[in-house]
Amino acid sequence: xxxxxxxxxxxxxxxxxxxxxxxxxxxxxxxxxxxxxxxxxxxxxxxxxxxxxxxxxxxxxxxxxxxxxxxxxxxxxxxxxxxxxxxxxxxxxxxxxxxxxxxxxxxxxxxxxxxxxxxxxxxxxxxxxxxxxxxxxxxxxxxxxxxxxxxxxxxxxxxxxxxxxxxxxxxxxxxxxxxxxxxxxxxxxxxxxxxxxxxxxxxxxxxxxxxxxxxxxxxxxxxxxxxxxxxxxxxxxxxxxxxxxxxxxxxxxxxxxxxxxxxxxxxxxxxxxxxxxxxxxxxxxxxxxxxxxxxxxxxxxxxxxxxxxxxxxxxxxxxxxxxxxxxxxxxxxxxxxxxxxxxxxxxxxxxxxxxxxxxxxxxxxxxxxxxxxxxxxxxxxxxxxxxxxxxxxxxxxxxxxxxxxxxxxx
Numbered sequence: 360x361x362x363x364x365x366x367x368x369x370x371x372x373x374x375x376x377x378x379x380x381x382x383x384x385x386x387x388x389x390x391x392x393x394x395x396x397x398x399x400x401x402x403x404x405x406x407x408x409x410x411x412x413x414x415x416x417x418x419x420x421x422x423x424x425x426x427x428x429x430x431x432x433x434x435x436x437x438x439x440x441x442x443x444x445x446x447x448x449x450x451x452x453x454x455x456x457x458x459x460x461x462x463x464x465x466x467x468x469x470x471x472x473x474x475x476x477x478x479x480x481x482x483x484x485x486x487x488x489x490x491x492x493x494x495x496x497x498x499x500x501x502x503x504x505x506x507x508x509x510x511x512x513x514x515x516x517x518x519x520x521x522x523x524x525x526x527x528x529x530x531x532x533x534x535x536x537x538x539x540x541x542x543x544x545x546x547x548x549x550x551x552x553x554x555x556x557x558x559x560x561x562x563x564x565x566x567x568x569x570x571x572x573x574x575x576x577x578x579x580x581x582x583x584x585x586x587x588x589x590x591x592x593x594x595x596x597x598x599x600x601x602x603x604x605x606x607x608x609x610x611x612x613x614x615x616x617x618x619x620x621x622x623x624x625x626x627x628x629x630x631x632x633x634x635x636x637x638x639x640x641x642x643x644x645x646x647x648x649x650x651x652x653x654x655x656x657x658x659x660x661x662x663x664x665x666x667x668x669x670x671x672x673x674x675x676x677x678x679x680x681x682x683x684x685x686x687x688x689x690x691x692x693x694x695x696x697x698x699x700x701x702x703x704x705x706x707x708x709x710x711x712x713x714x715x716x717x718x719x720x721x722x723x724x725x726x727x728x729x730x731x732x733x734x735x736x737x738x739x740x741x742x743x744x745x746x747x748x749x750x751x752x753x754x755x756x757x758x759x760x761x762x763x764x765x766x767x768x769x
Contacts, residue, residue, distance in 0.1 A: 364769065365379035365380045365381070365520060365769055366379050366380065366769065367380070367766060367767050367768055367769050368765075368766040368767075369763070369766035369767050370527075370767070371527070371530050371531075374522070374524065374526075374527045374530075377522070377523075377524050377527060378522075378523045378524065379523075380520040380521055380522050380523070380769045381520065381521060381523055382518050382519075382520055383518070383519060383520075383521050384515065384516060384517065384518055385477075385514060385515055385516075385517045385518075385519065386514075386515025386516065388479060388485075388521065389477045389478065389479050389485065389514075389515075390477065390478045390479075391475060391476065391477055391511050391514065391515070392435070392436045392475075392476040392477075392478075393435065393472070393475065393476075393511070394409075394435060394469065394470040394471045394472045394473065394474040394475065394476070395409060395428070395432075395433060395434070395435040395469045395470065395471060395472060396472040397409065397428045397432055397433075397471075397472075401428040401429050401432045402426060402427065402428055403427050403428060403429050404427065405427055406427040406428050406429050406430050406433070406467075407427060407428050407429075407430050407433035407467050407468065407469060408425060408426075408427055408465070408467065408468045408469070409426045409427065409428055409433075409468075409469055409470070409471045410438065410444055410468060410469070410470045410471060410474065411424075411426060411470075411471040411473065411474065412446045412449055412454050412457060412473065412474070415444065415446060415457050415458065415459045417542070417543065417546050418458070418459050418460075418486075418490065418539055418542075418543075419459050419539075419543050419546070420444075420459050420461065420462075420465075426471075430467070433467075433469050435469045435470070436469065436476065437465075437466070437467065437468060437469060438461045438465055438468050438469065438470060438476065439461065439478075440461055440462065440463065440464060441460070441461065441478060441482035442460070442461045442476050442477070442478055442482075443458055443459070443460050443461075443476070443477045443478070443479070443482065443485055443486050443489065444458060444459060444461065444470050444474050444475070444476050444477075445457070445458040445474065445475050445476075445477060445489065445514075446458070446473065446474060447473060447474060447475045447508055447509050447510070447511075447514070448472075448473040448506075448507065448508035448509075449473060449507055449508075450507065451507065452502065452507045455498055455502060455507055455508070455509060456489070456494060456495065456498045456509075458486070458489050458490075459486075460482060460483070460486040473508075475511060475514060477514075480525070481525065481528040481529055481532050482532070483529075483531075483532025483533060483535060483536040484528040484529065484531055484532035484535075485532075486532070486535070486536075486539075487531060487532060487535035487536075487764065487768075488519055488768065490535070490760075490764055491519075491764050491765075491768045492764070492765065493519055493520075493768065494517075494519075497517040497518075501513040501517070520768070520769040531767060531768075534763075534767075535760070535763070535764075538756070538759070538760055538763070539760075541756060542753065542756045542757060542760065545749060545752055545753045545756060546753060548749055549746065549749040549750060549753055552742070552745060552746045552749055553746060555742070556739070556742050556743070556746065557695075559574070559738075559739070559742070560690065560693070560694050560695075560739075562574035563575070563735060563738075564690075564691075564694060564724070565583055565724045570582040570583055570584075570724065571583060576731065576734050576735075579726065579728060579730075579731045579734075581726070581727065581728065583724035583725055583726050583727075584724065584725060584726075584727055585722055585723070585724055585725075586722070586723065586724075586725045587719060587720055587721065587722050588680070588688070588691070588692075588718060588719055588720070588721040588722075588723065589718075589719030589720065591682055591684060591687075591688055591691075591725065592651075592680045592681055592682025592684070592685070592688055593680070593681045593682070594678060594679070594680055594715055594718050594719045595678075595679050595681075595715070596655070596673070596675055596676065596677060596678055596679060596715055597614070597644050597672065597673030597674040597675050597676075597677050597679065598640065598643075598644050598672070598673070598674060598675060599674075599675040600613060600633065600674055600675070604633050604635075605631050605632065605633055606632055606633060606634045607632055608632065608634075609632030609633040609634040609635075610632070610633075610634055610635075610670065611632060611633050611634070611635065611641075611670055611671060611672045612631070612632055612668065612670060612671040612672070613631040613632060613633050613671070613672055613674050614646060614652065614666065614668075614671050614672070614673055614674060614677060615631060615674040615676070615677060616654045616655070616656060616657050616659060616674075616676055616677055617657075617659075618664075619652055619653075619654045619659055619662050619663070619664045619677070631674075633672065635672075640672075641672070644672040644673045645669060645671070645672060646666060646667060646668050646669070646671040646672065646673055646679075647667065647668070647669035648667060648681070649665065649667055649681070649685045650665070650666050650667060650679050650680065650681060650685075651663055651664075651665055651666075651679070651680040651685060651688055651689050651692055652664050652665075652666050652673070652677050652678065652679055652680075653677065653678035653679075653680065653692065653701075653718055654676075654677065654678075655676045655677060655678050655712055655713050655714075655715075655718075656676050656705075656707070656710055656711060656712035656713070657676075657710060657711075660701060660702060660705055660711055660712070660713060661697065661698040661699075661701035661702050661705075661713070662698065663689070663692040663693055663697070665685075665689050665743075676712070678713075678715060678718045680692070680718075684729065684732050684733070684736065685736075686733075686736025686737060686739065686740045687725075687732040687733070687735055687736035688736075689736070689739075690735065690736065690739045691723055691725075696723075697721065697723075700721060701713050701717070701718070701721075704717045
């Protein structure tokens with residue numbers, strides 16, 4: 360039984376009969392180096408790049424909120440190919456342990472003080488090891504109650520299981536390296552598509568002070584005209600359900616503000632359900648057909664999602680727009696201008712909120728020609744469908760990686 364626990368569920372066939380894995384402390388296997396401590400006075404527009412938590416996204420090194428310091432103060436180790444950089448201190452507990460491997464030469468680049476650098480003889484294996492649930496558990500055990508950090512001393516004491524055979528480590532490392540590269544490729548593709556949509560939104564809707572968009576289907580030439588959102592569709596909200604109404608085995612999903620956190624779609628995870636036989640209630644709040652939902656309060660105020668489900672009911676504090684030009688309206692409300700206006704209009708102290716009237720009175724330029732509205736709506740729907748396709752593909756690969764990490768490590 361003990362020996363079975365030291366063998367992964369999934370193993371390359373040439374290692375099926377190899378030795379069981381063994382326990383080792385990270386301090387005995389990894390070498391560690393510290394990050395650079397610098398002051399705001401050391402920051403420059405150009406100089407030595409300091410990698411921080413913002414530069415580690417989706418297990419890759421990215422350009423994001425880059426910080427450069429004067430070269431003379433950058434007296435810590437320059438990162439090298441194979442180094443793994445890990446977030447060890449951050450205001451958010453969820454970011455502790457976030458890591459990425461340096462895969463190409465990065466001259467004049469160091470890590471920040473809230474990062475730790477590690478190196479292992481088989482870097483791809485070491486990087487994969489830090490992606491396992493074992494590492495997550497070790498972090499949870501070592502995190503302080505008040506300070507979100509793991510010290511180098513804590514790091515070194517963490518115990519993992521390693522294959523005795525270095526060839527097996529190399530094979531596992533290469534497998535996950537290829538998988539990471541595939542995930543990174545699809546992540547870049549997705550980001551490119553999202554950026555493309557933002558660019559099209561800015562060009563296919565009139566800029567401030569203009570009555571025509573920069574980019575247009577060639578058959579349309581008339582000026583756009585101002586209309587209120589309430590003139591383009593019906594704006595309503597849901598029912599104020601009581602907490603006693605909810606039933607985890609209920610027939611109907613209940614869509615609330617927490618289900619709308621991404622502008623492209625409603626979240627997959629829905630925790631609230633309800634049982635009801637009230638035909639009037641079902642008819643009034645059922646989310647069958649096409650709907651644009653708008654978050655009316657909370658941290659996601661002003662965010663929108665297109666949603667349709669005949670087994671779902673709408674809760675209060677979520678705006679609902681119904682129209683025969685819904686694809687066009689959806690693009691109007693995903694435009695950053697709508698979000699900005701809604702948040703500017705919001706009121707309240709602890710929890711900001713907007714009203715149905717404020718949504719209905721949102722004024723925007725609209726083509727009078729319904730065919731132009733249809734053309735714009737169809738164009739962006741196809742773009743949204745492509746984005747959703749790449750998003751699903753990326754999530755599938757990320758879930759596949761989690762499954763492989765679970766089965767190929769002990």
